[in-house]
Every structure is written in C-alpha cells, then in structure tokens.
Amino acid sequence: MADLFDSGGKDEAKGAPRPLADRLRPQRLDQVIGQEQVLGPDAPLGIMLSSGSLSSLILWGPPGVGKTTIARLLADETDLHFVQISAIFTGMPELRKVFETARMRRANGQGTLLFVDEIHRFNKAQQDGFLPHMEDGTILLVGATTENPSFELNAAVLSRAQVLVLKRLDLSDLERLAQRAEKELDRALPLTGPAREALLEMADGDGRALLNLIEQVAAWRVEGKLDTDALATRLMKRAAKYDKSGDEHYNLISALHKSVRGSDPDAALYWFARMLTGGEDPRYLARRLTRMAVEDIGLADPQAQAVCLQAWETYERLGSPEGELALGQAVTYLALAPKSNAGYTGFKAAMALAQKTGSEPPPKHILNAPTKLMKDQGYGADYAYDHDAEDGFSGQNYFPDGVRRPVLYQPVERGFERELKRRLEYFSKLRARREKG
Template sequence: MTDLFATSEPEASAGPRPLADRLRPQSLADVIGQQHVLGAESPLGVMLASGSLSSLIFWGPPGVGKTTIARLLAHETDLHFVQISAIFTGVPELRKVFEAAKMRRANGQGTLLFVDEIHRFNKAQQDGFLPHMEDGTILLVGATTENPSFELNAAVMSRASVMVLERLSTDDLERLAQRAEAELGRDLPLDGDARRALLEMADGDGRAALNLIEQVAAWKVTSPLDAAQLSTRLMRRAAQYDKSGDAHYNLISALHKSVRGSDPDAALYWFARMLDGGEDPRFLARRITRMAVEDIGLADPQAQAVCLQAWETYERLGSPEGELALAQALTYIALAPKSNGVYVAYKAARAAAKATGSAPPPKHILNGATSFMKDQGYGKGYAYDHDAEDGFSGQNYFPDGMERPQFYQPVERGFERDLNRRLEYFAKLRAKRGS
C-alpha cells in the first residue's frame, strides 16, 4: 500500500536544483545558527542525548531553519518524517495522516509529523492532535511565526516544548554565503561593502539570503560591484511585518516603551519601521495620543493637545506629508516629562469603586430638590466652598464610613510639581479644619 504523505527524503529531480535545496544541511551539526537550541547543553541537545525527544513547537521568523531542523530530527531519531501545512490541510487529510501513522506504529516505526503554520489550525483541529500525541502515534513538531501562547491551545502547549528560533545574525549569513560560494565554485562579484549590503538585504532570513546570492552569482560582470551598483540591480527584501500579527504587537510595544523611556531617536526608528511595513498612520496617531494620556498626563498637559493636533493635521494632509506631523508629536512626547500619576489613580479609583459597591454619597453633598428630600437631610450642613476661607471648605466627599484614600500621587516632574504643591496645600487646610 502506498504510504500517504511519505516525505522522508526529498525526491531526486533531473532538473536544476535551487541553491537553497542544494545547501540543505545533512545533519544537525551542519545547521547554521540556533546554537541556543541545538547546542549540546541546550534543551533540544539534552533531549537528543538522553533519547527522550518530546513534541515540539518551533517559534521563529521565516527562513531560520524550522523545517530543516524538524527533518533532521526525524532522521537522527529514526522516525518517519511527514510534513503537512495547516494552510492546505483539512480534517479529511488529517485523518489519513493519523491512520497512516497508526499503521506505521503497528509495524514498529514512529512518525514525526511536522505541521507548518500550525497556528492556522482552529481549536477543534488542534484538539484533534492530542489523542495521537498522548498514545505515541505521532511526535508532533509544529512551526509558527506567531506567538504560540496566543495562537495555540493550552492543551497542545502543555504537551509540547516551545523552542524559540532567532533571526540569523550577519555572521551566520556570512557563513552561509561562504558555503554557497564553495558550492558554486566561485566568489560573489561584490566588494566588501556590497557584500555586507547583500546580507543586510536578507534581513536575517537564510532562505532569502541564498536566493539573493544565487541571483548575484549568475551576473556576468568584469569587476566586483560596489554597494551602489548592487542596489540598482537588486530590490531590498521587504521587512517582515504583519499588521495583525506578532510583529505588529512587538513593534508597537517597542515604540511605546521608547517614548516612555524618553528616547526620541528610538521612537522615530520604530515609527519608521511600522510605516515601512504598511501600518495605518491613523492607528499610530491613536496610539501616540494614548501614550500622551497614559505616560505623560498632567506632567505636561499640552502633550495631549499636541498629539490631537498632529492627528488632525494628518487627516487634512494625508500621506506622506501628514506623517511628519505625527513624527513631530512623537518627538514632543518622547522628550516631555513623564508621569503615570493619573493613570495609576484612575485604576485605583476604579478598584475602590468596585470594592465599595453601592455606598451612597454623604447626605450633605446631595441636592435637596424637594421638601421631602430636605426633611431626609439632603444638603444639610453643606459648606459652599466659594464662601469658605481660601475657597476651600475641606468637607468630606466620600461615602460615610469610608476611610479617605489618596489615589492621585503626582510626581516631582513637569507641571505635576505644581499640582503636588496644591495637593499638599489642600491637605494642610483639610487637617486644620478637622475634616
């Protein structure tokens, strides 16, 4: 019987093979990069040494070796390698995969099932792997470019070890280029600066690097090209960015924390990265305004107005001119004095409001609109602050019996220095008047 999805070894082809395929590592020792995962003392290295390989989830960007490592793991553990993609595989195909794995197991051979883009399976499909993982029918190796803690079921995560694979460094890509030159039998026709520029174009993606190298190696040139000549012949690879995926959240986090850390240069860098990735400037305008409210607040009350004006300017000018207004607002809030005093106070007040339930306001600050309400004590004893000394009565405005909290604690930065002095002034008056 023909084995379904049998892909233990790549099929031989009489046609020309791409450079990336010709340089596919034949053992884990040949893999470039990822030594934090593959080294002798790494989690995966220890598993292999002890002969106790468990199900795995490889999380990392494209072109860093997820598929290659999975294939080599199957080879080194004598497991049959089966590869499927969550994009093209439905429930009927999965059933066939599991049935074939059961037959294999009955004949004494295990199956390493490699699932590319595993995060694209829905919850029910992911749950379908569990019984076959638990009874040993398959050893699951999933690959994802998205954060597995958000995209994968807790049940699958609890039965698999997550291995984080990283973008290839420039040194890793240089080693890959040297292997490619050895395979091709000639050096790349590039000077030093152009060679570095070529590797930077790959943006940490080994497969992209080999594709670029293969293009350059085919050029017929009489002398090495410089970086400027290279840039006219090759388009820079688009940076990895998914407006609804992990990169989106990572970059907005980096942008926000750069502003909070008062680093305008870093903030502008991440802002530019997101724009280059195709992010909607309106989303950025909204987030920049939120930063002004959350991280600056009353330390610089003008910051919020600056952000709103920049947002309005963008709406009037559009792209790309309006993006400069957003960059100006971003620079302003990065350099503004920082305070989360109101943000913290707001959250504390919400928590206190929830905890105190439906405690009514004290009667002296209720409006006695009718004679009945006045008879009930509404408004009795209320001190009109404008008639009090210093325009401050010091009365209690919290529910009766509730201990007076202090939610808002301004910092000694920016305009909040003045607000802090006002709070201290009112606290002294309140104590003096015995409320």
C-alpha cells in the same frame, strides 16, 4: 529554514536544475547555522537527543531560520518516519488519514514525526484533534509557527509540547551562509565589501532569502565588482518582515511605546519609521501616540495630549507622506516630555474602589434637595459653600459616609505635576486644619 547547507546529495531527477537553497540543504543538525541556543550540547534539543528522550515540540521563529530543516533532521536522528503537512492546505479528513497511517506504522514498529508547518493556522477543533495521538505515542508532533504560541495555540497542546524559540540570523550567521554558497558555486560574489554587507542586510535575517539573492547575483555577468549603488539598481530591496495583524505588529508597537516611555527620541523615531515602512496605518499610530500621552505622560505635561491630537488632525488634512512628519514630531515630543503615570494609576485605583464600594450613596450634605421631603431627610444639610470659606476651601468630606478617605492621585516631582503636587499638599494641610478646628 528548510535549506541552508551543502548536502552532498544528488538530484533524483538527473539533469533537472536545483535551486541553490536546495543544494545547500543541511544533512546533519550540526550543519544548521545560527540556532546554537536550541541545538548546542547543553541546549534543549542537544540534551533531548543525547538522552534519547525527544518530546513533542513547537518551533517558534521568523521565516527562513531553519524550522523545517530541524524537524526533518530530528526525524533522521531518531529513526522516525517524517511526515510533513501544512495547516494552510490540510483539513480534518486529511488529518484523519495522517493519524490512521501513523497508527498502522506504529503497529509495525516505527514511530512518526509529524511536522506541521504554520500550525497556528489550525482552529481549536483541529488542534484538539492532535491531543489523543500525542498522548498515546502515535505521533511525535513538531509544529512550526511564526506567531506567538501563547496567543495562537491551545493551552492543551502547549502543555504537551516544549516551545523552542529560533532567532533570526544575524550578519555573522548570514556571512557564514554566503561563504558556503560561494564554495558551492565555486566562485566569489562580484561585490565590494560594503555591497556584500548591504546584500546580507537585504536578507533581513532570513537565510532562504539570502540564498535566493545570492543566486540572482551569481547569475550576473559583470566586469570587476559591483558597489552598493550598482547592487541597489539591480536588486529590489526585500521588504521588511511585517504583518499588521501578526506578532511582529505587537512587537514593534511595544518597542515604540517603551522607547517613548524610556525618553529615547532616537529609538522611538526608529521604531515609528519601522512601522511606517512596514505598511502600518498612520491613523493607528496616531491613536497609540495619543494613548501614550495619556498613560505615560499625563499631567506631567498636559500639552502632550494636545500635541498628539493636533498631529493626528494634521495627518488627516495632509495625508501621506507629509502628514507623517507631524506624527514623527509628536513622537519626539512625547519621548522628551516629563513622564508620569500618576493620573493613570489614580484612575485605576478609583475604578477598583468604585467596584468594591458598590452602590454606596454620596454623603447627604452634598446632595441637592429640590423637595421638602428631601430636605426633611437631611439632603443638603450643613453643606459648606467653598467660595464662602476661608481660602476658598471648606475641607468637607465628599466620599460616602462608610468609605474611609483614600489617596488615589499621587503626583510625581516632574514637569507640571510638581506644581500639582504642591497644590495637593496645600489642600491637604488646609483639610487637616479644618478637621482639627
């Protein structure tokens, strides 16, 4: 985040009110809270600075964790001229001016640290425009993004920059920040212990958001201390960070899917609820739950797919919020159902085999022969009608003549597939007996 700690500086516009977040802006890298994995002595930035070899960087992390602050302080540490632009408001003409000014500055003996906020919002052509200036040393690029760089940034840019992951601030980090704020305000927040913890949780790992909340609370004139209920009536709880088209969307659906696969109904319900409270379309969740039933449960519990479809239909009939309960029950059912991906794996293996064998025809004995010519060609000859065979099973080959019989479906010893495995083994023994006979 761009504003965490006591700067000790004065406002250039004397007398103008300064937000608390601005007053607590860090002045040194060792004042930044919560990013020791990046800034510590043995961490990437610590090593770069100690060795005097700072490279271009992509800072990836959620809002309010220090991306802008770190970039600005890196410029101070390396005596580079700091230039900040936003990909939202900057086009190619502005970029050309930035590069030209940086080139002139370099000719006069000073480098430029170009900080690009929301860098993932630049298109491919704009991102390509950075490459020659990064390569010849005109700029040292520090980009900030809340989205996964692997998906949003060009491979060429990523190959010339190191990606550093900044984490959301945990409760201990936020508590340290709150203490710094109280010191700056010269008074304690009028909150009970539980209410203070609730305030930290409202920030949702965002330091800037916490300072804004603290500034609101500090402005209240209250007698004694406010408890959690009183705090809740005065503050609107900050909405959880959730972008239905962004990286967080895929992180949460991944968490839900893996919790179901891991047979943990409590975790699965939690991530399901997180997505709903974040504004996710329940129909999207219904579709993904049905996919989980097909991929991760399959024939170990054939009822799972029906449960999902029924829950989906119930939601369509009831709507929100009542219909979401049916989806929640489907989540619980899926998490507790026996798991098998044998059907999914068998299908993928069959698709691979089909692509490999191309247009190999079926064996002639299982082809229909409606004309004399086809009969003369051997179509349908020696076909064994299974209902006439012993045990209702002929054991004939149904694969192309040039394809060796594979094993595609391998059921597991769980749920209903235990019965399917028993049946498969039974037919395998009959087939072997027919072949010997």
